Amino acid sequence: MDVPLEDLEKKLELLARKWERYFAGDREVPIPPERERQALARQLQVVSRMEGLPTAVRFRLDGLLHRFSSYCQLWERQLRARNEARRTADALAAASVKPADEVDRLYRDYVEAMERAGKKPAWDREGLRRFLDGQKRRLEEQGFEVQGFSLVASGGGVSLKAKARKKKEGS
Numbered sequence: 001m002d003v004p005l006e007d008l009e010k011k012l013e014l015l016a017r018k019w020e021r022y023f024a025g026d027r028e029v030p031i032p033p034e035r036e037r038q039a040l041a042r043q044l045q046v047v048s049r050m051e052g053l054p055t056a057v058r059f060r061l062d063g064l065l066h067r068f069s070s071y072c073q074l075w076e077r078q079l080r081a082r083n084e085a086r087r088t089a090d091a092l093a094a095a096s097v098k099p100a101d102e103v104d105r106l107y108r109d110y111v112e113a114m115e116r117a118g119k120k121p122a123w124d125r126e127g128l129r130r131f132l133d134g135q136k137r138r139l140e141e142q143g144f145e146v147q148g149f150s151l152v153a154s155g156g157g158v159s160l161k162a163k164a165r166k167k168k169e170g171s
Contacts, residue, residue, distance in 0.1 A: 003047055003057050005064065011040050012068055019075050023082070032079060037072065044068055102148060103129045106160070109151050113158040132160070139164050 015036050022029040044065055053061065107125045114121045123131065136146045144164040152161050 003050065003053065003061070005047075005057065005060050008040070008043060008047065009064055011043075012064065012071070015040055016071055019071070023078055032075075037075070040068065041072075103132060106132070106149060106151065110158060110160075113151055113153050117153070117156050117158065119157070135160070135162060143167050 015033060018029055018033045018036065022032055048061060048065060103125065107123075107128050110123070110128065111121050132149055135149075139146050139162055143166060144162075145167045147163045147165065150161050150163060152159050
């Protein structure tokens with residue numbers, strides 16, 4: 001029974017190098033080599049289902065299957081970390097709205113909400129900015145990290161709500 005273990009081992013090493021190049025940002029490997037991984041998985045599955053393999057061949061095959069499984073777990077973990085980092089970077093870019101932009105947005109929303117409620121706005125844009133700065137400062141003094149503000153319309157009125165979380169110890 002001829003089992004091409006040397007070929008499969010060589011394919012696994014080439015695939016591992018290709019994944020390394022992908023994660024290193026090599027322009028020749030712009031997308032994850034997922035097709036090659038699936039093809040090798042199918043080949044390994046076919047070989048592992050063969051019956052009557054000599055013990056030495058079965059031992060080498062089991063080692064190869066274990067290495068392949070370990071690599072797959074590593075690649076999945078690295079892909080997940082990469083995607084999470086991308087989402088985090090996107091979220092940071094979205095969250096890095098300049099404070100002036102946030103005040104402008106809040107002021108527009110505030111004026112619209114007050115008009116819908118049939119009331120005249122109590123603050124001008126600068127007054128709202130000063131109020132928000134004061135609220136942020138007070139919350140930070142109490143150990144909170146302020147991530148922004150939002151408007152809440154209730155009972156015919158409008159209130160501002162801080163989006164804040166307790167600062168972690170040591171930060």
